[in-house]
Amino acid sequence: MTIILGAGLAGLSASYHLNHDCEIYEKQEHCGGHIFSHQINGFTWDEGPHVSFTKYDYVKELFAASVEGDFLEYHMHPTNYYKGSWVPHPAQTNLFAVPEPMRSLVLESFLSSRSEEPDRKPANYQEWLELAFGSVFANEFPRAYTVKYWTTEPANMSTEWVGERVLYPQVEDVKAGTIKAPEKSKNYLTVARYPAKGGYFSYTNKLKAGAKIHYRKKVTHIDLQKKEVSFEDGTKVSYTRLINTLPLTEFIKMSTAPLDIKQAAEQLSCSDLVLINVIASHVAPIKNQWLYVYDMEKYSTRINFAESFSPANGTPGKTGIQVEVYFSKYREQTESLPVIIDKVCDELVEMGLLKDRNHIEEISTRRVKYANVIFDLPREESLNKVYDYLATCGLVREEDDLAPMTNWHKKLENGKKLGSLIMAGRYGEWKYYWTDDCVMRGLHISKAI
Ligand SMILES: Cc1cc2nc3c(=O)[nH]c(=O)nc-3n(C[C@H](O)[C@H](O)[C@H](O)COP(=O)(O)OP(=O)(O)OC[C@H]3O[C@@H](n4cnc5c(N)ncnc54)[C@H](O)[C@@H]3O)c2cc1C
Numbered sequence: 001m002t003i004i005l006g007a008g009l010a011g012l013s014a015s016y017h018l019n020h021d022c023e024i025y026e027k028q029e030h031c032g033g034h035i036f037s038h039q040i041n042g043f044t045w046d047e048g049p050h051v052s053f054t055k056y057d058y059v060k061e062l063f064a065a066s067v068e069g070d071f072l073e074y075h076m077h078p079t080n081y082y083k084g085s086w087v088p089h090p091a092q093t094n095l096f097a098v099p100e101p102m103r104s105l106v107l108e109s110f111l112s113s114r115s116e117e118p119d120r121k122p123a124n125y126q127e128w129l130e131l132a133f134g135s136v137f138a139n140e141f142p143r144a145y146t147v148k149y150w151t152t153e154p155a156n157m158s159t160e161w162v163g164e165r166v167l168y169p170q171v172e173d174v175k176a177g178t179i180k181a182p183e184k185s186k187n188y189l190t191v192a193r194y195p196a197k198g199g200y201f202s203y204t205n206k207l208k209a210g211a212k213i214h215y216r217k218k219v220t221h222i223d224l225q226k227k228e229v230s231f232e233d234g235t236k237v238s239y240t241r242l243i244n245t246l247p248l249t250e251f252i253k254m255s256t257a258p259l260d261i262k263q264a265a266e267q268l269s270c271s272d273l274v275l276i277n278v279i280a281s282h283v284a285p286i287k288n289q290w291l292y293v294y295d296m297e298k299y300s301t302r303i304n305f306a307e308s309f310s311p312a313n314g315t316p317g318k319t320g321i322q323v324e325v326y327f328s329k330y331r332e333q334t335e336s337l338p339v340i341i342d343k344v345c346d347e348l349v350e351m352g353l354l355k356d357r358n359h360i361e362e363i364s365t366r367r368v369k370y371a372n373v374i375f376d377l378p379r380e381e382s383l384n385k386v387y388d389y390l391a392t393c394g395l396v397r398e399e400d401d402l403a404p405m406t407n408w409h410k411k412l413e414n415g416k417k418l419g420s421l422i423m424a425g426r427y428g429e430w431k432y433y434w435t436d437d438c439v440m441r442g443l444h445i446s447k448a449i
Helices: 009-017 057-066 102-114 125-133 135-149 171-177 200-208 248-253 259-266 337-350 379-393 408-414 435-448
Strands: 002-005 023-025 037-040 043-046 071-075 079-082 085-088 191-195 219-223 228-231 236-238 241-244 272-280 290-293 302-305 319-327 360-368 421-423
Touching: 002 009, 009 023, 009 200, 009 435, 037 200, 037 360, 043 272, 043 319, 057 191, 057 200, 057 435, 079 135, 102 125, 102 135, 102 171, 125 135, 191 200, 200 435, 248 259, 248 379, 259 379, 272 337, 319 337, 337 360, 379 421, 408 435
Parallel strands: 002 023, 002 241, 079 290, 241 421
Antiparallel strands: 037 043, 071 191, 079 085, 219 228, 228 236, 272 319, 272 360, 290 302, 302 319
């Protein structure tokens, strides 16, 4: 029997593509995992901002069919808050909005960085940033944001995850951007889709129909030799094939893996997200769907407006402000949640996103224990060791299993068969997967077994 651990998007997609000829075990009372949408007092809150910007037509069509074509499609135009100024995104090609003398300092250091050793390979993300932007911009903007969002110094991060996500600008674009905004956005994320109703979770509709999901089944032990999974309620299930979407770190900890493999898995790092959801009794003061906050002393890292994704997410005349604050083993939480909420409210007022505290109608919070896999320098070696061990338990190593991202067109053509143990999803594979990757992994699994 094929069993799937976890009914998030990766688990649902694997089940759907196996024609639901499998059983899913999920600890919560609902499916969807990270893409569940919470309906609270007239507002729909996703677990952090979720939009679909997939390039895969297959996923576009599947998501569209899930909501019977009832989705919204629009241009994304995030913005940046930097020490009292609003800088359009991406900041590196919109320096006109950065106040002097910083603008000139950034340009000078950028131009001199481009005249040095053009073929030098960066050893880490800090070096990548300095080569791309010059040290002044690198430290004021992306380094500051990295420490808040990725929770570690860019010098402790690798570069292979960057891809198109951070714009490597052309000299002419940076120079022109010191005078005025470019006519066409240079952002990688331009057009996105979102369900008209029900939040991002509505995109699971097609995948979950017909799935055999056993809810409130928290996995507590995995015997990789006996091929048996135990649950918190004392029950057990045997498998001939296991598809795991639980965080790899937890999977290994609960398994019969030896101590050195458990120690290797402990080296894998992930951020922990605190979401602070504020309903204000006024409309959003800016039209951007979200913004990035570069000020190091502020908890607020990324901020979005729930109703900007779909009017059905909110209530007319009000705004739902969602603030993301990140922690991890690298950036530990040192203040209590009430203190953090209090400071975040002050920050929202300072940035002009909340008129004043009298306009706060409601505050709710949510903790997302696994948010972003951190592409720190120890990741690859630890992951390799864990995968080598799992290869003795039925897992087939894949060419790109250590890479943060996957090219699905290439992978679907590859034709390599998978074994009796398969990892799937952002946390199961410890990758930089978006929702489309989780869907494509399910399709790939069905073709590779
Ligand atoms: C803040 C944030 C913003 C994001 N924004 C976007 C975006 O804009 N666009 C996009 O495409 N992607 C986005 N993503 C990525 C996207 O959310 C993930 O790629 C995707 O949801 C991961 O799905 P998954 O199935 O791999 O994992 P999960 O959703 O984590 O599913 C795993 C499931 O396993 C269950 N589980 C865990 N432990 C146990 C246990 N012991 N026993 C039984 N069940 C268990 C969980 O409850 C969960 O249902 C974002 C992610 C974050 C964190």
